[in-house]
Amino acid sequence: MRHEESLFSLLESSVVGEKRAFIFNVDDIRFPVTFLAGARPGKTVLLTAGVHGCEYCGVQAAVELAESLRPEETAGRIVIVHAANLSGFRERLPAVVAEDGKNLNRVFPGDASGTLADRLAHCLSRLQRHADFYVDMHGGDLHEAMFPFVFFPGVGAPEVTEAARQAARALNVSVRARSSATSGAYNSAALRGVPSLLVERGGLGVWSREEVDAYKDDIRRLLAHLGVLEGPGGGAGESQRETTPTYLESQEEGCWYPAVKPGLEVERNAVLGEVRDLFGRRLRVHCAERPGTILYMTVSLSVKAGTPLVAYG
Numbered sequence: 001m002r003h004e005e006s007l008f009s010l011l012e013s014s015v016v017g018e019k020r021a022f023i024f025n026v027d028d029i030r031f032p033v034t035f036l037a038g039a040r041p042g043k044t045v046l047l048t049a050g051v052h053g054c055e056y057c058g059v060q061a062a063v064e065l066a067e068s069l070r071p072e073e074t075a076g077r078i079v080i081v082h083a084a085n086l087s088g089f090r091e092r093l094p095a096v097v098a099e100d101g102k103n104l105n106r107v108f109p110g111d112a113s114g115t116l117a118d119r120l121a122h123c124l125s126r127l128q129r130h131a132d133f134y135v136d137m138h139g140g141d142l143h144e145a146m147f148p149f150v151f152f153p154g155v156g157a158p159e160v161t162e163a164a165r166q167a168a169r170a171l172n173v174s175v176r177a178r179s180s181a182t183s184g185a186y187n188s189a190a191l192r193g194v195p196s197l198l199v200e201r202g203g204l205g206v207w208s209r210e211e212v213d214a215y216k217d218d219i220r221r222l223l224a225h226l227g228v229l230e231g232p233g234g235g236a237g238e239s240q241r242e243t244t245p246t247y248l249e250s251q252e253e254g255c256w257y258p259a260v261k262p263g264l265e266v267e268r269n270a271v272l273g274e275v276r277d278l279f280g281r282r283l284r285v286h287c288a289e290r291p292g293t294i295l296y297m298t299v300s301l302s303v304k305a306g307t308p309l310v311a312y313g
């Protein structure tokens with residue numbers, strides 16, 4: 001049996017009380033996946049990690065959750081894709097799929113006749129159709145430092161947005177950011193009626209035990225909120241702040257000298273950093289247009305025109 005058939009047929013089957021871990025493998029689409037059918041009926045939750053191959057906290061948290069979650073403690077089903085963009089993970093490529101250079105999180109819902117990233121997105125969109133809730137586990141990329149926070153989709157039907165907002169409150173992060181994007185994996189799922197979140201923890205091409213444990217704790221809280229696992233409940237709840245981030249992009253290529261750090265609160269007009277050329281001459285000073293928390297920022301020396309420098313809100 002082809003492994004694609006085994007995953008989709010498992011999702012359509014009435015199997016209970018089982019866990020299966022295998023490589024999804026059809027044509028050139030390959031990724032490690034764990035399918036867990038709980039002992040009791042409940043919701044189906046899809047988790048993906050490694051859509052961006054160098055965002056390691058999400059990948060390691062997915063690996064450890066797949067190992068530790070047990071059918072006996074689960075109501076419903078959990079599907080965990082450990083590393084969706086496996087070639088980007090293997091090649092340590094920031095943001096893109098190795099074979100076509102496309103950012104997988106910009107091509108959803110995908111295209112069955114496109115390049116690998118398009119077909120991978122199409123395949124993951126098929127998986128999303130089986131889900132009652134979808135969580136995409138990210139973190140800062142190789143060149144990005146991150147304050148832990150969660151994105152929720154602002155583009156779907158009001159009840160989808162509200163279900164995502166309530167789920168975001170179950171996480172232990174102090175900021176939830178409303179997104180107006182449409183072609184990301186979670187945004188696209190929301191547009192098709194599946195409430196979803198994108199979690200951001202870790203960054204800079206590293207991972208730590210502390211961050212992975214915090215990640216797993218967040219996902220367990222979320223699964224408890226959805227009724228798929230027993231406790232721990234709680235999370236940030238009403239103390240979590242909602243924002244629509246401001247995204248600052250570089251207007252020229254050059255060298256980037258940030259003046260802030262993730263988590264820092266900035267006032268309007270605070271200096272965020274400056275871009276200089278390779279002779280050290282100042283090209284532009286970037287200031288905050290509004291107050292907010294620094295959510296993530298580029299830390300690489302090299303920046304190109306049109307690429308992100310800082311997101312805050």
Ligand SMILES: [Zn+2]
Nearest residue numbers: 052055138139
């Ligand atoms: Zn990412």
